[in-house]
Amino acid sequence: MKNSIRSIRFFSLCMFLFLIINITSFCQDEVDKLHKEALVWDCHNDLVYRVLYEKLDIGVRLPAGHVDIPRLKEGQVDVQTVALFVQNFLYPDKCAQQAFQLIEAMKKAIDKNADSVELARTGADVERIVKAGKIAMPLAIEGGHAIEDDLELLRKFHSLGVSSMTITHNISHGWADSSGDKPRWGGLNELGRKVVKEMNRIGMIIDISHVSDETFFDVMETTEDPVIASHSGCRTLNPHHRNMSDKMLRVLGDNGGVIGIVFVLPFLTPEYNKAMGDLIAISQPWFRKTPSVEDLDARIAIEHLRAGQDWPMENLPTIDDVLDHIDHAVKIAGVDHVGLGADMYPRTPSPVGIRGAQDYPNITRGLKKRGYADEDIAKILGGNFLRVWKTVTN
Numbered sequence: 001m002k003n004s005i006r007s008i009r010f011f012s013l014c015m016f017l018f019l020i021i022n023i024t025s026f027c028q029d030e031v032d033k034l035h036k037e038a039l040v041w042d043c044h045n046d047l048v049y050r051v052l053y054e055k056l057d058i059g060v061r062l063p064a065g066h067v068d069i070p071r072l073k074e075g076q077v078d079v080q081t082v083a084l085f086v087q088n089f090l091y092p093d094k095c096a097q098q099a100f101q102l103i104e105a106m107k108k109a110i111d112k113n114a115d116s117v118e119l120a121r122t123g124a125d126v127e128r129i130v131k132a133g134k135i136a137m138p139l140a141i142e143g144g145h146a147i148e149d150d151l152e153l154l155r156k157f158h159s160l161g162v163s164s165m166t167i168t169h170n171i172s173h174g175w176a177d178s179s180g181d182k183p184r185w186g187g188l189n190e191l192g193r194k195v196v197k198e199m200n201r202i203g204m205i206i207d208i209s210h211v212s213d214e215t216f217f218d219v220m221e222t223t224e225d226p227v228i229a230s231h232s233g234c235r236t237l238n239p240h241h242r243n244m245s246d247k248m249l250r251v252l253g254d255n256g257g258v259i260g261i262v263f264v265l266p267f268l269t270p271e272y273n274k275a276m277g278d279l280i281a282i283s284q285p286w287f288r289k290t291p292s293v294e295d296l297d298a299r300i301a302i303e304h305l306r307a308g309q310d311w312p313m314e315n316l317p318t319i320d321d322v323l324d325h326i327d328h329a330v331k332i333a334g335v336d337h338v339g340l341g342a343d344m345y346p347r348t349p350s351p352v353g354i355r356g357a358q359d360y361p362n363i364t365r366g367l368k369k370r371g372y373a374d375e376d377i378a379k380i381l382g383g384n385f386l387r388v389w390k391t392v393t394n
């Protein structure tokens with residue numbers, strides 16, 4: 001009798017484990033299928049710096065860093081927007097020169113890997129390229145100072161294939177104020193409004209990541225098209241100047257725009273931001289040194305080196321912090337207005353749970369776990385950015 005009870009118990013336990021294993025693998029398959037079928041779009045990465053200054057081939061899996069073509073394929077990323085960041089200290093008259101260099105370098109890297117990637121100028125390009133099984137790469141100028149206060153340069157960059165531009169980076173320049181600098185105009189000045197209108201006219205996407213709050217509201221008052229914040233977070237969760245307040249998120253939602261949630265660690269949690277602040281305070285003398293154009297390569301190499309050595313590694317933010325920012329943005333702006341804009345920097349840590357582009361399926365898994373409908377997950381993964389690109393650029 002005892003033996004038969006024992007065997008019934010053993011059989012029940014086996015059945016229970018069998019069921020659990022099956023349910024888990026079913027969920028796994030479901031997430032994999034959902035991720036594979038969705039358009040996955042990361043709206044911000046500085047890949048071009050690796051190409052131009054580190055002379056690396058992004059077609060091979062690099063020993064360090066977060067993003068290269070093999071990692072993008074592994075993570076089934078369909079669209080990678082490449083930011084062409086123009087150094088702030090080149091303003092006012094040496095920015096265009098660097099922007100042209102960055103455009104050329106990225107185009108060469110794309111041509112070299114033409115089997116896997118293609119430059120996308122418009123939403124229609126994105127759809128065509130992804131349908132052909134390749135990764136679409138839109139180019140984005142980071143920093144409106146790049147146009148050197150000249151609308152002709154804006155048009156030139158656009159004609160070379162650049163589809164979006166952040167109004168500022170970390171400096172207030174000749175026509176707009178940045179969140180990272182003292183205000184010069186209290187938002188946009190008259191030329192700034194002209195730039196916004198010209199971007200509307202030529203079908204170039206306006207990116208408000210990095211701008212001051214006043215600039216943001218001036219842009220929203222002036223633009224006739226939806227805008228994006230390619231790589232920002234939510235200020236309610238972390239009061240960082242690079243993050244958006246609830247009021248800004250609401251206005252962005254009303255405009256039909258999209259915020260790409262950033263993975264940059266100091267933007268995610270106040271604790272990590274404080275640790276970074278302490279580190280920067282120690283490094284002040286070095287940061288104060290104004291480099292010349294000539295030692296730009298050296299400066300970037302040093303920045304990377306320092307980042308790798310000194311970044312605080314304790315209590316790193318995790319993928320759950322990223323998901324919290326997504327949740328909050330969805331709650332305030334609406335599920336049609338949230339996307340991904342990781343900005344994973346080559347030599348600095350990424351959130352725990354996302355070692356690089358290969359781990360994007362973890363975002364899909366996390367959203368599924370939090371109860372998002374499949375249709376909404378697809379919007380967040382990239383559907384929302386595609387909608388804006390199709391509205392503005394076609």
Ligand SMILES: [Zn+2]
Pocket residue numbers: 142209210231
């Ligand atoms: Zn940025």
